[in-house]
Every structure is written in structure tokens, then in C-alpha cells.
Amino acid sequence: MLPPATTVPKAIQLARWLKNPAPVLEESQARFGDIFTLRMTYVPNFVVLSDPDLVKEVFSAAPDELHAGKANVVLQPFLGDHSLLMLDGAEHLRHRKLLLAPFHGERLSTYGDAMLNSALKSIARWPDTRAFTLHAEFQEITLDIIIRTVFGMDDEQRAANMAHAMRETLDLATNPLLLVPALQVDLGPLSPWGKFMRKRKAADALFYAELQRRREDQDTSRHDILSLLLRARDDDGSAMSDLELRDQLVTLLVAGHETTATALAWTFRWLLANRSLYRELENEVLASTENGKLIAERLAKLPLLDAVIRESLRLQPVVPMVGRVVQKPMKLAGYDLPEGTVIGPSIYLIQRRHGLYQDPSKFDPRRFIERKFSPHEWFPFGGGIRRCIGMAFALYEMKMIIGAVIARTSLLLDETTPPAMVRRSITLAPKGGVRVKVQKRR
Ligand code: HEM
Known part of the structure; x- marks a missing residue:
């Protein structure tokens, strides 16, 4: 028997889930406790967990007992069959090993200046007199950073073309309806899926052209992630295909x-x-500069900046839940889970759990200065052998960007009420994108 579930009709539950999963999770937890089932049309039964001990059990299961690739199958048309997010078992481990090296902690400092430059260039263009949305600006900066650090693209025009093609594809892909497999059908160039497939093809053409160019490039001193992946070899000596x-x-x-x-x-x-x-954070950041110049390695070590980022990812995890598909019948918390059930450790619920976090709905970075939380209590990047390979990269990048914003501007919020959460594909974003004004520039 599966853990308890509400009697809300499955189609209504799916519609609510696609709009905003947070209230759906909170209601079931309040009614059933730390393990419950979500039943929705088109989706297998989802057993949601909000108890750190159960999450620990799931994250430490053997790779052949629980598969994550199968739980990510909705992303396959976007990412492709060979995507790390899609793979399981030995293939997953093989690709993960190849991809992990460029993301190793000690490599991060080589990306610090590129991250700061992208942020500073963008901040210099922010309007001085009118309000604007931060989310859109951060999308531009993080896309520019990833194009430069992953592809090592230094040609401005090619980087801009790649950013444009990716933006156009991703803007279409944020429509939550495209996550429903039954709606992933091409009904011509005007249908949402048809439009998406055409944009994806255009972006792919740029990818392959870039790959070709880089295979012909003989420069062995490059440090970008693509160069490292082109040189990477399996244990049996084989390289990755195009x-x-x-x-x-x-x-x-x-x-x-x-x-x-x-x-x-x-x-x-x-x-x-x-x-x-x-x-307080402003003081910490400004004290770390040298004659007004930002130093990547110093920003990376600021304690309050680190705590602010961890607290933000706690209170508002970008991805509310991860998924693992049961491969053969298993027992969890006394329940028998049949093959094909999806187990969902809920990042959102655990990171707002009373008793674990004091006053959990309050933004209070000091809790991360005072104590450490285990990987089953704070896990905005998922866990076990599937934990996000970009975790250290993302934390470092956030430090560079927040440092640059604070060192160059003083911002004011241009909205009064806290924003609602809105789903963009698998992420939960602030509705309205956080409207701000530049109060002063430094
Ligand atoms: C704040 C930023 C980020 C958040 C919140 C985030 C969150 C996540 C989560 C929740 C997962 C699923 C983990 C699981 O199933 O247990 C994941 C996987 C992954 N992330 Fe991230 N991520 C972030 C940034 C990045 C960055 C910067 C990169 C790379 C440039 C990246 C690449 C990946 C990859 C390749 C996987 C698949 C890992 C695997 O299946 O083995 N992520 N991420």
C-alpha cells in the first residue's frame, strides 16, 4: 500500500501542481505528515518525503535501486538522450566522471574574473532613472557567464548569437504545459511544441558549428569547460562524440x-x-575591495555573503523537489513501494521544517553562521550520486555577481508585497521578476 493521498481529482491536482507546487506540498504535509502520495494525470504516483532521515535513506540507496534519469524524462526533448540528467547506471557514472573534472572546486578561481567582467558589463547598462526587473538582468548575466566559461567564446558576435538562440529556445521551454508528454506534439510552426522544435534546431546548428570550430582549433592552453571535455578520455581511452x-x-x-x-x-x-x-553585507563587500577593485578570491571567502546565499536557497529553493524512480519493489517507512513509483525528497518542505529550522519562514542568514546543516537538511542542489555537479560553480558565481552589484550600485525595491512563486519549467521564480531602482552608483 502507498502512503496516504488526497481525494482531489488527479486532473485538478496536475493543474494545481503545474501552476505552483508549493501549496500542493504544504496542504498534503499538514494533513498527512512526512510521507504522502501525490496522484496526478499523466504522471506516475509520486511519494513525497519531508523527513531528513528518509531522505538520507533515499540518497544513499544503490544506483541500481533508484534511478533519477527516468524521473527527469520530461526534460528529454529539451536536453537529448545523452544528457547527464537523463542517464542512469553505468552510463550515468561514466559521463558524470567526465563532466565533474571541470567543475572541481580548485578550478573555480580560473572563472572568477570572467564572472566579474560579465556582471560589471551588464550592471553598467542598468537604467539610472526608471525601475527594472532584476530577474531578467540576472538571466542575461548568467547566460553570458555560462557561454564564456563553458564554450570559452571570446568572439563577441558569436557569443551574442549563441545567447540569442538559447534565450529564444528557453523562453518557449518555460511554458509548464510543455512538461506534459501528451502535449509534446508538433502541430505545425504555430503550435507551442512546433515553435519550440524549430528554435531548438536553430540553436543546435550553432552548437555543432562551434564544436566543429573547436575540434579544428589546436590551442592546447585553453581552460574553458568545452576544451577540457574535448580532451577528456574514458577509462578505455575513448572521447565523447559530437x-x-x-x-x-x-x-x-x-x-x-x-x-x-x-x-x-x-x-x-x-x-x-x-x-x-x-x-551589513555592503560593508563586508566594500571592505574586501582594493582601491574599489573587486577581488574574486576575497569575495569567495566572505562569511556573511556565503550565509546570505545559503539562507536564500533554503527559504526559496529554486527546484522544489528531486525525483528517484523505484527499480524493484522496496520498503520505505513501512510502506511497500512498487516498481515505477517516483520518490520525491522535497527540498521545499524540509528546508522550511519546524523544529529543524527555527522560525523557518524568516530570512535569517545567521543560522548558517551559527551551525552547519547536514546534506539531508539543506539540499537545494539535490543529493547522493545525482547531486548537482554545478553546485560549487553556482555558489561561487552567485558570490561574484552579488559582490559586483553591491560594490557598484545601491538598489531599492520598487514593490511592496512579497512576490508570489511562479513556475518556469522546473524552477520556482518570483512573480514579476523583482522590480528595483538604482538609488546610487559607486
Ligand atoms: C543555484 C543554481 C543551481 C541549482 C539550485 C541547481 C539545482 C540542481 C538540482 C536540484 C539538481 C538535481 C539533483 C538530484 O537529482 O539530486 C541538479 C542537477 C544538475 N545540475 Fe544543477 N543547479 C544549479 C546550478 C547548476 C550549474 C551552474 C550547473 C552547470 C553549469 C548545473 C548542472 C547540473 C547538472 C549537469 C545536473 C545533473 C547531475 C546528475 O544527474 O548527475 N547546475 N541541479
């Missing part, structure tokens, strides 16, 4: 930029609503 590289590069672009931009937008929403904290 199709594999395409799928992994698109995955890095898609998984790596919208998530980070959304996390930044939420961080500023909480920070700007708390002026004394904002000023």
Missing part, C-alpha cells in the same frame, strides 16, 4: 543559467527587504 557533447553542453547551459539567475533574484528580494542586513 552528439554526446551537444547534449552535455546544452544541459550545462540549461541547468546552469536559469537556476542561478532565479536564485539571485530571490536573494535580492529578501536582502532588499531587510535594509540593516543589506547595509
Whole structure:
């Protein structure tokens, strides 16, 4: 028998889930406790967990017991069959090993200046007299950063073309209806799926042209992620094919930029609503500069900046839940889960759990200065052998961008009520994008 579920009709539950999963999760948790089932049309039964001990059990299961690739299958048309997010078992481990090296902590400092430059260039263009939305600005910065660090593109025109093609494809892909497999059909150039497929094809043409150019490039001193992947070899000595590289590069672009931009937008929403904290962080950042110049390695080590980012990812995780598909019948918390059930450790519910976090709905970065939380209590990047490979990259990048914004401007919120959450594909973003004004420039 599966854990308890509401009697809300499955189609209504799906519609509510696609609009905003947070109230759906909160209602069921309040009624049933730390393990319950979500039943929705088109989707297998989802067993949601909000108990850290159960999450620990799931994250430490053997790779052949629970598969994550199968739970991500809705993303397959966007990312391709070879995407790391789509793979399971030995193939997943093989690709993960190849992809992990460029994301290793010690490599991050080589990307610090590129990150700061992208942020500073964009901030210099922000309007001085009218309000604007931060989320859109952060999307532009994080996309530029990922194109430069992943592809190592230094040609301005080619970088701009790639950014444009990706933006157009991703803007269409944020429509939550496209996550429903039954609606993933091409009914001509005007249908949502038809439009998306045509944009994807145009972006792919740019990818393959770039791959070709880089295969012909003999420069062995490059440090961008594509160069490292082109040189990477399996244990048996084989290199990645063009199709594999395409799928992994698109995955890095898609998984790596919208998530980070959304996390930044939420961080500023909480920070700007708390002026004394904002000023404290301002002091920390400004004291780390040298004659007004930002130093990547110093920003990376600022304790309050680090705590602010962790607290923002706690209170408002960008991805509310991860999924693992049961491969053979298993027992969890006394329930028998049949093959095909999806287990969903809920990042959103656990990170707002009373008893675990004091006053959980309050934005209070100090809790991360005072103590450490385990990987089953704070896991905005997922966990186990599927934990986000871009975690260190994203945390470092957020430090560079927040540091640059604070060092060059003083911002004011141009909205009064806290924003609602709105779903953009698999992420939860602040509705309205966080409207701000530049109060002064430094
Ligand atoms: C704040 C920013 C980010 C957040 C909140 C985030 C969150 C996540 C989450 C929740 C997962 C699923 C983990 C699981 O199933 O347990 C994931 C996987 C992944 N992320 Fe991120 N991510 C972020 C940034 C990035 C960046 C910058 C990159 C790369 C440039 C990236 C690349 C990936 C990849 C490749 C996977 C698949 C890992 C696997 O299946 O083995 N992410 N991320």
C-alpha cells in the first residue's frame, strides 16, 4: 500500500501542481505528515518525503535501486538522450566522471574574473532613472557567464548569437504545459511544441558549428569547460562524440543559467527587504575591495555573503523537489513501494521544517553562521550520486555577481508585497521578476 493521498481529482491536482507546487506540498504535509502520495494525470504516483532521515535513506540507496534519469524524462526533448540528467547506471557514472573534472572546486578561481567582467558589463547598462526587473538582468548575466566559461567564446558576435538562440529556445521551454508528454506534439510552426522544435534546431546548428570550430582549433592552453571535455578520455581511452557533447553542453547551459539567475533574484528580494542586513553585507563587500577593485578570491571567502546565499536557497529553493524512480519493489517507512513509483525528497518542505529550522519562514542568514546543516537538511542542489555537479560553480558565481552589484550600485525595491512563486519549467521564480531602482552608483 502507498502512503496516504488526497481525494482531489488527479486532473485538478496536475493543474494545481503545474501552476505552483508549493501549496500542493504544504496542504498534503499538514494533513498527512512526512510521507504522502501525490496522484496526478499523466504522471506516475509520486511519494513525497519531508523527513531528513528518509531522505538520507533515499540518497544513499544503490544506483541500481533508484534511478533519477527516468524521473527527469520530461526534460528529454529539451536536453537529448545523452544528457547527464537523463542517464542512469553505468552510463550515468561514466559521463558524470567526465563532466565533474571541470567543475572541481580548485578550478573555480580560473572563472572568477570572467564572472566579474560579465556582471560589471551588464550592471553598467542598468537604467539610472526608471525601475527594472532584476530577474531578467540576472538571466542575461548568467547566460553570458555560462557561454564564456563553458564554450570559452571570446568572439563577441558569436557569443551574442549563441545567447540569442538559447534565450529564444528557453523562453518557449518555460511554458509548464510543455512538461506534459501528451502535449509534446508538433502541430505545425504555430503550435507551442512546433515553435519550440524549430528554435531548438536553430540553436543546435550553432552548437555543432562551434564544436566543429573547436575540434579544428589546436590551442592546447585553453581552460574553458568545452576544451577540457574535448580532451577528456574514458577509462578505455575513448572521447565523447559530437552528439554526446551537444547534449552535455546544452544541459550545462540549461541547468546552469536559469537556476542561478532565479536564485539571485530571490536573494535580492529578501536582502532588499531587510535594509540593516543589506547595509551589513555592503560593508563586508566594500571592505574586501582594493582601491574599489573587486577581488574574486576575497569575495569567495566572505562569511556573511556565503550565509546570505545559503539562507536564500533554503527559504526559496529554486527546484522544489528531486525525483528517484523505484527499480524493484522496496520498503520505505513501512510502506511497500512498487516498481515505477517516483520518490520525491522535497527540498521545499524540509528546508522550511519546524523544529529543524527555527522560525523557518524568516530570512535569517545567521543560522548558517551559527551551525552547519547536514546534506539531508539543506539540499537545494539535490543529493547522493545525482547531486548537482554545478553546485560549487553556482555558489561561487552567485558570490561574484552579488559582490559586483553591491560594490557598484545601491538598489531599492520598487514593490511592496512579497512576490508570489511562479513556475518556469522546473524552477520556482518570483512573480514579476523583482522590480528595483538604482538609488546610487559607486
Ligand atoms: C543555484 C543554481 C543551481 C541549482 C539550485 C541547481 C539545482 C540542481 C538540482 C536540484 C539538481 C538535481 C539533483 C538530484 O537529482 O539530486 C541538479 C542537477 C544538475 N545540475 Fe544543477 N543547479 C544549479 C546550478 C547548476 C550549474 C551552474 C550547473 C552547470 C553549469 C548545473 C548542472 C547540473 C547538472 C549537469 C545536473 C545533473 C547531475 C546528475 O544527474 O548527475 N547546475 N541541479
